[in-house]
Amino acid sequence: MKxxxxxxxxxRVIVYKATEMPYTGEYINNKEEGTYVCKRCNAPLYRSSDKFDSHCGWPSFDDEIEGAVKRILDAGGQRTEIVCANCGAHLGHVFLNEGFTLKQTRHCVNSISLKFIPAKSESELKKAYFASGCFWGTEYFFMKAPGVVKTNVGFMGGHVDHPTYEQVCQKNTGHFETTEVIYDPEKTSYENLLKLFFETHDFTQTDGQGPDIGPQYRSCIFYSSSDEKQLAEKYIQILNEKGYVVATMLKPASTFWKAENYHQQYYEHKGTKPYCHKYTRIF
Structure with a gap:
């Protein structure tokens, strides 16, 4: 078998049965419809309809595709390992009778053991890029918005390739802390995302956001098309007419560099709320 x-x-995880750190996996908060397959052999393992939030720090499923997952009792007899039935790749462990769902089953799976195949092709989804201060707070609101299927935080707009968080904090890379918003245009619109962007931060602040001061924390919309730019200009004009002095910049989207895993969905994992972002109805 190849x-x-x-x-x-x-x-380390798939072959030697290690465990990735909790709340660091790529698919913990993935809400998109599709199928999860084995990272090593591409065998289908789980359907998105069987995924649920157990707040355990790893993706959880209460059922598997029939015949796809094999259960093996650990040597100590305390836990039951789950592996890909096709290639034996380590997935994680299964737990029963915890009360999370009616099926009383929780497959606790390492994200790194999986690959996600979306039901909708990437061409059917769209991406938008927003910078409004600390990307933890920006992402907090976007990841909860209707029609948003996934968010990532990272950096955009600068001159350094593959920047680290520490490099950006030195304030000389030109990068903004940026949130990538992947959304279903059949369920929401870029216009709705723009409204949420302006309603969840102080777009009049010029030197950062709240107590976070520095060029990486400034307000910016990175547009990917002339339509996006025109819509952004429309809403800036609306705000100007309402008496606001808008500091938000408009820049063409460039390469999005994803930040380190521990930054992704930060407040969701911490169980807390942003300290410098809040929702204020404007439109």
Missing amino acids: FNQLTPEEE
């Missing part, structure tokens, strides 16, 4: 090539970290 397997996909694995990175050292993927091999």
